[in-house]
Amino acid sequence: MDSKVLLLMCLPAVAFFVVFNYAPLPGIWIAFTNFNYRDGIFGSPFVGLQNFEFLIRSGQLWLLTRNTILYNLAFIVLGNILQISLAIMLNEIRMKYFKKVAQTLMFLPYFISVVLIGVIAFNLLNYDTGALNALIVQTGGDPIKIYSIAGAWPFIIVLVHLWQSTGYGSIVYFAAIMGIDKSLFEAAAIDGASAWQRIRYIILPSLKPTFIILLLFSLGGIMHGNFGLFWNLVGNNATLYQTTDIIETAVYRMVMSQNNFTTSTAVGLYQSIFGFTLVMLANWFVRRMNKDYALF
Amino acid sequence: MHSSETAAPAAVEVAAVVTGERSSPLQTRPRTIKLSTGDYVLRGISYVTVSLFALFCALPFVLIISASLSSESAVVRDGFGLLPRGFTLTAYEYIFKAPRQIIGSYVVTVTMTTVGTAIGLFVIAMTGFALYRKDFRFRNYISFFIYFTTLFSAGLAPTFLWVARDLGLRGSYLAVFLQLLMTPWLIILMKNFMRTVPYEIIESGKVDGAGDFRIFSQLTLPMMKPALATIGLFLALGYWNEWYLSSLYLGSSVEFKPLQYHLYNLINTANALRNSVAGSNVSITDLPSNTLKMASAVVATGPILLLYPFVQKYFVTGITVGAVKG
Numbered sequence: 365m366d367s368k369v370l371l372l373m374c375l376p377a378v379a380f381f382v383v384f385n386y387a388p389l390p391g392i393w394i395a396f397t398n399f400n401y402r403d404g405i406f407g408s409p410f411v412g413l414q415n416f417e418f419l420i421r422s423g424q425l426w427l428l429t430r431n432t433i434l435y436n437l438a439f440i441v442l443g444n445i446l447q448i449s450l451a452i453m454l455n456e457i458r459m460k461y462f463k464k465v466a467q468t469l470m471f472l473p474y475f476i477s478v479v480l481i482g483v484i485a486f487n488l489l490n491y492d493t494g495a496l497n498a499l500i501v502q503t504g505g506d507p508i509k510i511y512s513i514a515g516a517w518p519f520i521i522v523l524v525h526l527w528q529s530t531g532y533g534s535i536v537y538f539a540a541i542m543g544i545d546k547s548l549f550e551a552a553a554i555d556g557a558s559a560w561q562r563i564r565y566i567i568l569p570s571l572k573p574t575f576i577i578l579l580l581f582s583l584g585g586i587m588h589g590n591f592g593l594f595w596n597l598v599g600n601n602a603t604l605y606q607t608t609d610i611i612e613t614a615v616y617r618m619v620m621s622q623n624n625f626t627t628s629t630a631v632g633l634y635q636s637i638f639g640f641t642l643v644m645l646a647n648w649f650v651r652r653m654n655k656d657y658a659l660f
Numbered sequence: 661m662h663s664s665e666t667a668a669p670a671a672v673e674v675a676a677v678v679t680g681e682r683s684s685p686l687q688t689r690p691r692t693i694k695l696s697t698g699d700y701v702l703r704g705i706s707y708v709t710v711s712l713f714a715l716f717c718a719l720p721f722v723l724i725i726s727a728s729l730s731s732e733s734a735v736v737r738d739g740f741g742l743l744p745r746g747f748t749l750t751a752y753e754y755i756f757k758a759p760r761q762i763i764g765s766y767v768v769t770v771t772m773t774t775v776g777t778a779i780g781l782f783v784i785a786m787t788g789f790a791l792y793r794k795d796f797r798f799r800n801y802i803s804f805f806i807y808f809t810t811l812f813s814a815g816l817a818p819t820f821l822w823v824a825r826d827l828g829l830r831g832s833y834l835a836v837f838l839q840l841l842m843t844p845w846l847i848i849l850m851k852n853f854m855r856t857v858p859y860e861i862i863e864s865g866k867v868d869g870a871g872d873f874r875i876f877s878q879l880t881l882p883m884m885k886p887a888l889a890t891i892g893l894f895l896a897l898g899y900w901n902e903w904y905l906s907s908l909y910l911g912s913s914v915e916f917k918p919l920q921y922h923l924y925n926l927i928n929t930a931n932a933l934r935n936s937v938a939g940s941n942v943s944i945t946d947l948p949s950n951t952l953k954m955a956s957a958v959v960a961t962g963p964i965l966l967l968y969p970f971v972q973k974y975f976v977t978g979i980t981v982g983a984v985k986g
Contacts, residue, residue, distance in 0.1 A: 367797045369872035370790040374802050377787040377842060384823070384839055385809040391818025405821070450713065453706035462707075468969055469714040472721070475968060475975070476961060477901035477920045483927055483957040484720040487727055487740050493950050495723055498739025531717060532979065539980045559698035592904060599928065615816050620908070625817045632815020640812050660807065 394629040415630040424614070425634065429587075432610040436586045438522050439529075444575065446530045451537035452567055470531025481524065482596030489520070514607045521597060521608065525590065540574045541567060577650055577657050584646030587639040591616065611635050721965075728752070728955035732948035740950075751948050751955035761936040762959060764916030772837050772918065773899040780841040780895045781888060787842075788850030789876045793862070803851075810844050820908060831913035836905040840898050846891050852981050853887030854880070890974040890981070900964055923960040927953055 390405070395415055397408040419425040450470075457463045473481075488495050489510045497507040510516055548566050557565070591612035598608045600617070611631060618628035643659075651658035695703075722742060727735065731746035738745055755762055790796055791803050813819070829835035857880055865875035881888075906921035917925065925932040933949055936956075 367795075370793055370796045371798060373786040373790045373873065373876070374798070376783045377847065378802060378805065380783070380838075380842060381806055381809050381844075383827075384819070385813065388814035388819040388822040391814055391822055394818060394821075450710070453710050456703045456706035457710060458703075466710050466714040468972055469718045471972060471975065472965075472968065473717055475897060475964070477903060477923075479901075479903050479920045479924045479927070480724075480957055480961055483923070483953065484724060486927060487723050487954065488720070493735050493739045495727075495740040495742070498741060501739070527717065527720075531713075532975075535976055535979050556696075558696060559702040563702075596924075612816075619817050619820055625821065628817040629815060632813075632817060636812050636815060643811055660804065 392629060392633055394625055395633045397626065399626045399629075415626050416634070419627060419630060419634075425631070427606070428609060428611045428614050428631070429638075431608070432589045432612075433586055435518070435521065435589065435610060436582070438518075439525050440579065440582045440586075442522065442526060443529060443533060444579065446526060447534040448537050448568075448571060448575070450530060450534040451541055451571075452563060454534065454538050455541045455567075467531070470534070472531075473528040474532035478592035478596045481528065481593065482599075485520075485524065485597050511601060512603050514604050517598065517604050517608045521594065524597065525593060528593070536574060536578065537571055540571050544570050573654065573657075576653065580646040580650050581659075584643040585639070587611070587635050587642060589613070724954050724957055728951060728958045730951050730954075732951050735950050740954075751951040752959075754948065754952055755955055755959060761916070761922070762956075765919045765922040765960075768833070768916045769900060769902075769919040772833070772840075772902075773896050776837055776840055776899050777892050777895045780846075781892050784842050784846050784850050784891060784895075785881065785884065785888065786876065787847050788854055789880055790872075791847070791851050792854035793872075794859070806844050806847055824909060830909055831911070832909070833914065835909035836902060836918065839905055840895075840902060842895075843898075846894060849894075849978065849981060850887060850891055853884065853890070856887075857883050886974070886977060889971075890978045893971050893974050894978060897964075919960045923956055926956050 393405055394408075396410060396412060397405070398411050398414075399405065399408045403409075416425075454463065454467070457466070486494075489497075491497060491507060491509050491511065494507075494510070496510070501507055510520075544566065549562065552562050552566060589610035589612045591610075594608060594610055594613050595616065598604050598613070600621070601608075615628045615631050618624040618631075647659050719742075723740060726742060726744045727740045728751055729744040729747055729749070730740070731748045731750065734745035787802075787806075791799055793799065814822075823835055823839070824830035827835075829838075861879050861883070862875055865879050870879070901920055902918055903920040903924045906918050907924065910917060910921065916922075922936070926936060933947060933952060
């Protein structure tokens with residue numbers, strides 16, 4: 365069978381991924397060298413695992429891994445609870461117009477740029493003119509230097525993430541609820557089921573497959589952080605690193621402000637291998653549950 | 661239990677009479693279920709919670725707009741508030757008095773967004789079409805080739821060195837423009853959308869002797885409007901919100917930065933604000949720097965927010981279609 369035209373139609377996309385995703389792969393070698401510009405990637409002296417040793421001994425790798433995973437766990441657990449609750453409540457809304465306006469407002473944070481989220485945080489939290497401090501002063505308190513309290517930021521970052529993604533994330537669960545056979549609800553009503561029983565015995569069980577699959581895939585991605593969000597909220601604020609630095613922000617800073625290509629490549633490689641293993645595991649689990657939902 | 665079964669049809673009639681509707685039984689059926697106290701409580705809680713959450717989502721936007729309309733002295737004295745403090749348009753006047761920077765940024769971003777979305781959409785649609793064709797021999801290989809890039813990547817540093825140094829794209833808009841053309845996820849999304857086109861259409865085209873490209877451009881594409889709208893919007897949003905690649909590859913080497921990167925600089929660099937408004941002849945102390953940041957945020961975000969209510973439904977389609985496997 366002749367597939368020449370179809371192959372040609374794929375060519376631009378294939379070329380794109382070759383140039384921007386496959387061609388940089390040999391550059392991973394930098395992780396095992398003492399890279400310098402003059403000698404290039406393969407001319408620079410080979411140092412074995414020295415870059416990784418440094419990362420482990422300094423404790424940085426552990427800190428970054430811990431922060432990345434803990435933030436993602438908080439996002440996954442709280443995010444799913446809120447998304448499911450919101451979807452159930454949206455399903456109770458009968459006024460069409462009300463639902464439409466509410467959804468429009470709730471999806472909005474997902475579509476603005478992360479830079480604007482940084483502006484919003486600045487507006488709310490800065491020491492001199494922040495809306496939050498203005499409120500505290502008005503009610504007779506002393507202003508707080510939020511940008512130097514490391515302990516506050518896990519809460520702020522999780523809150524901002526939930527603000528940004530709960531509305532949009534609830535769509536998948538809402539669609540699943542809409543797909544439930546209506547006769548189930550009728551039968552339940554006829555049998556005198558309470559509102560709670562309806563949620564407990566009809567809605568939650570029918571959301572279970574969606575939930576488990578989304579959960580597995582988000583666990584597969586647990587080594588990858590939301591760079592834009594963290595960077596625009598925290599940026600180069602070193603006092604907060606202990607509680608806010610994730611793999612992506614550390615790598616970006618190493619490349620951009622320290623021109624450190626060796627350590628950043630080593631961290632990146634560690635993240636890719638760890639992340640790849642997790643996705644494979646997640647996919648294996650999904651495949652065992654329901655073949656149709658497996659990625660490959 | 662039996663009594664409520666017989667009561668139900670009567671309730672339909674009552675409901676129809678009361679509302680004066682002649683709707684189909686399917687639509688009226690849910691209304692016939694008699695609500696218990698628990699149902700009313702749940703419904704009440706739902707209305708209140710959803711309202712509060714929607715307000716919570718909208719609140720920061722009100723804060724930014726109010727702050728942009730406040731007077732600098734009032735903000736320095738009392739801080740930002742939910743309502744404008746000492747209403748004034750000064751910050752906007754500053755932006756539009758010397759609009760060179762912001763207009764330049766707009767031109768860069770609008771050009772990238774329109775051209776990039778058009779090209780990206782065409783390439784993604786072609787690829788999605790080919791990968792959807794069951795008779796395409798390399799279908800599985802190419803799918804995996806594209807998908808693999810999401811599983812394992814070289815990471816930031818090697819990619820940066822490759823694009824900036826070996827491809828020589830440092831300081832070039834192309835570094836930003838090209839890398840945003842497509843993502844594996846959008847190609848998978850397109851392939852999923854293709855399933856809505858009946859395969860018989862393709863078969864009939866083949867019977868009539870049309871080539872593969874003609875089947876794509878004249879038979880399939882016209883049926884793919886919702887898919888093109890959805891994927892086009894994700895592409896456009898990617899270009900419009902772009903700041904990350906600009907920070908890596910453009911830095912300060914271009915005069916006109918893409919809009920969001922321009923905003924990023926205004927917020928994070930002390931001098932950027934002064935340079936952006938009236939050249940260096942304005943003293944930094946005279947600048948309404950706090951309100952100016954907020955007004956710039958409004959100007960940089962504005963158009964996408966105005967467009968948003970009209971395109972919202974396509975985002976919903978995107979996530980529901982994209983949630984199935986690739």
